[in-house]
Amino acid sequence: MRLLLALLSVRATQPWAVRRRATPVTPRRATRDAAPAAPREAVGARAPPAPAKPPKIGECNEHLRRRAKARDAAGLRREWRALRRHHEPNDRSWGILLDGLARVGDADACLATLRAVPGGGNVVHHTIVVDALARAGRGDAALALYAAAAFKENARSRHARLRALTQAARDATLAGDVERARGHSRAAEAVAAECGDARGFQTAVACCREARDWEALLRVYDAHAASAHLDAPDGLARTAALQACRLARHGARRAHELWHAWRRDADGGMTRDRPDAFAYSAYAAAFAPRGGLDLDDARRLLRDAERHGVLRPRGFNGTGRVDRRAEQNQMNLLASLLEGCAARGGVGDALVLVDDMEARGLAHDAGYAAAIAACARELDADTSGGLVQRAGEREVALGPRAWALAVKACGADAARAERRLRACRAARAASPHAYAFCLFACGSARDHRRARRVRRTAADDGLGAQPRVALAFVAALSRCGQPDAAHHLLACARRHAELDIPAGVWTNSMVAAARCQRGGDAAALYAEARRRDVDVGGRVVDALVELLADAGDWRRAWGVARDRRSRGERPPAQTAMARVVRAAEAAGCWREALALMDDMRRDDAVFYPNPLLDAAFKPGIMVWSALAGADLGPDDDDDLRMPPEKGDWGYKGPI
Numbered sequence: 001m002r003l004l005l006a007l008l009s010v011r012a013t014q015p016w017a018v019r020r021r022a023t024p025v026t027p028r029r030a031t032r033d034a035a036p037a038a039p040r041e042a043v044g045a046r047a048p049p050a051p052a053k054p055p056k057i058g059e060c061n062e063h064l065r066r067r068a069k070a071r072d073a074a075g076l077r078r079e080w081r082a083l084r085r086h087h088e089p090n091d092r093s094w095g096i097l098l099d100g101l102a103r104v105g106d107a108d109a110c111l112a113t114l115r116a117v118p119g120g121g122n123v124v125h126h127t128i129v130v131d132a133l134a135r136a137g138r139g140d141a142a143l144a145l146y147a148a149a150a151f152k153e154n155a156r157s158r159h160a161r162l163r164a165l166t167q168a169a170r171d172a173t174l175a176g177d178v179e180r181a182r183g184h185s186r187a188a189e190a191v192a193a194e195c196g197d198a199r200g201f202q203t204a205v206a207c208c209r210e211a212r213d214w215e216a217l218l219r220v221y222d223a224h225a226a227s228a229h230l231d232a233p234d235g236l237a238r239t240a241a242l243q244a245c246r247l248a249r250h251g252a253r254r255a256h257e258l259w260h261a262w263r264r265d266a267d268g269g270m271t272r273d274r275p276d277a278f279a280y281s282a283y284a285a286a287f288a289p290r291g292g293l294d295l296d297d298a299r300r301l302l303r304d305a306e307r308h309g310v311l312r313p314r315g316f317n318g319t320g321r322v323d324r325r326a327e328q329n330q331m332n333l334l335a336s337l338l339e340g341c342a343a344r345g346g347v348g349d350a351l352v353l354v355d356d357m358e359a360r361g362l363a364h365d366a367g368y369a370a371a372i373a374a375c376a377r378e379l380d381a382d383t384s385g386g387l388v389q390r391a392g393e394r395e396v397a398l399g400p401r402a403w404a405l406a407v408k409a410c411g412a413d414a415a416r417a418e419r420r421l422r423a424c425r426a427a428r429a430a431s432p433h434a435y436a437f438c439l440f441a442c443g444s445a446r447d448h449r450r451a452r453r454v455r456r457t458a459a460d461d462g463l464g465a466q467p468r469v470a471l472a473f474v475a476a477l478s479r480c481g482q483p484d485a486a487h488h489l490l491a492c493a494r495r496h497a498e499l500d501i502p503a504g505v506w507t508n509s510m511v512a513a514a515r516c517q518r519g520g521d522a523a524a525l526y527a528e529a530r531r532r533d534v535d536v537g538g539r540v541v542d543a544l545v546e547l548l549a550d551a552g553d554w555r556r557a558w559g560v561a562r563d564r565r566s567r568g569e570r571p572p573a574q575t576a577m578a579r580v581v582r583a584a585e586a587a588g589c590w591r592e593a594l595a596l597m598d599d600m601r602r603d604d605a606v607f608y609p610n611p612l613l614d615a616a617f618k619p620g621i622m623v624w625s626a627l628a629g630a631d632l633g634p635d636d637d638d639d640l641r642m643p644p645e646k647g648d649w650g651y652k653g654p655i
Contacts, residue, residue, distance in 0.1 A: 054086040061093055068100030076100040095124050102132035111145075123151040131160040139167030158195045162188055162203040169211040178212075185211035189220050198230050205237050214244035218254065225261075232265050235273030242282035246289060255286035277310045277329030284336035292344025298337045298353055302360075305333065311362060331366035338367055342374035347383055350374045354387070363394045369402035376409040381416055384409035388423075397427070404433035412444035418454060425461070432463055436472035443476030451476040467496045471505070478508030486513040486525045493528050503534050523556050545572045549579035557583070 060083040067075040080097055083089060089097075094117045101110045110132045114121050126149045133142035142164035151157070165188045172181035185208045192204035201224035208217035221241040224233050233241075238258065245255035262279075265271045275283075284301060287293040293301075305311045311330055334357060341349040350371045357367050368391045375384035384406045391398050398406075403424040410417035417438045424430050435458045442451035455473045458464045470492045477485035486509045493501060506529045513522040545557045557580045561572050581597060 107136040134164040166207040181211035185213035214248040217244040245286040281333040281336040293340030334367040338370035379411035400431035408437040414445040417441035432466040432468040439472035443479035448480035485509040
């Protein structure tokens, strides 16, 4: 018994022992109608998270700003949509969006966004859009937006206006509107004075340079240099001022002052910018229009540039590669020095400087071209040929400009000009200028056969249809007195309507046609010249009228006379008009002959020295014509007028 009780007590105390609960038995019918029990939560399950708080507008602006700085247009629009879902954009949000659109170069989107800003936007918003329009090349639109905005200016808005003025001045200069460009430069000068900082003065200098307003540029530079609270002008502003001295009043003196002030400031530590090759060339170029540069000064400037490392034999930048920009600046410097020397001392000084250039290993195409240009001005064919040979010996490839000037230096020596043109073609440097100068030499030598051969060569090179070549060919034919000069001139004028043809070419071509009895070509040429408002001269008109009258084409001759009278110019001479009257009489046109005499009487023409005979001349003609059988009619005497002519006096030309 004791053993049984012990076993029962031990089993009851074991941890793995499970006691079964008595479960009441439920009838099956009752389970069908019972409500389903709620599902119990899984062991360890968490409650659903609470909804996240929306980001603050500052955080949204920061995300927007990062996309703007990265120039990410798609990300910028995505962040803007996210901001609009949670917040109403503030002024900072609109400003960041406008800045981002400006950074990606979408000026139209900037302008459309500005219109959507509540209240029209503030000064920051307008400044961003004005700057975006200016950088997009729409200076006038930027200025219009700036003028229409009503806000208080600040330094940033003034700088944006200066950039807009600079772009507008560039556009006006390209369009040929000098007055509008000068207006923008004067406005920039005033705005720079209001800014009073170095950045404003530098932008105003750029605006004056775009407007080609050199006097205003120097005034802005002087105002910048005179500002004691500002740093010294930078290298770009100093170089622009030196460029302005080339065309400004007292340019040589001003260039000398600016140059020495720059060197003094550089040596004294006032500026870290030292003159480069472009600045040297700007300084040298300032002397060319005003008597040139003395040879000693040019050689001194060359040595100074070499001592300061501005000139290098091959333009290496230290990496083993040729620095193309430095190479071009060196070429500009050498060309400016040679042009200045040639303007002062002619070809002799230029050759001395070429010797110095070659001795320093600075032989460049631009230097030889400048020396050859001096030879071309003096028509020194021998010296120019020697320079071409020296360039070839130093393996310097002359460009199209140098070769064209070498051809020009031949002057009227057509044979030498053609030989030099062949050498130019062999060097693959032929240009329309080279062909034009060769054709000019042919015309001066009255060698029309060589001119035709040169023109065929130009056509083989694909340059025959160039306006410059076509005009030079016509000029050569007209100077040679060739009858087909008028035909080629008409073709050239109609093919290149914008071409400015000198009056002498028209005159010589008409004279050549008249001498060869080609009245139709001459008349068509006269009509085209008058359409272009070119006055060919009274003597040429007299010859044309006489030619047409002698050919029996009196109607066209009378049309020329009426055109001269309608323009208020001197009508053809009485002798020429008398031929027209005789031509009308010979054609049996008595009525028209009388009308011609009436026109001549309005020009104070006198047919007989005796006034009585002269007064009875017209009735006598009428009686004579009646006896000859001409049907004038009793009332036709009061209405003897020429019918109006059509077109170019009924002539359409040979083309």
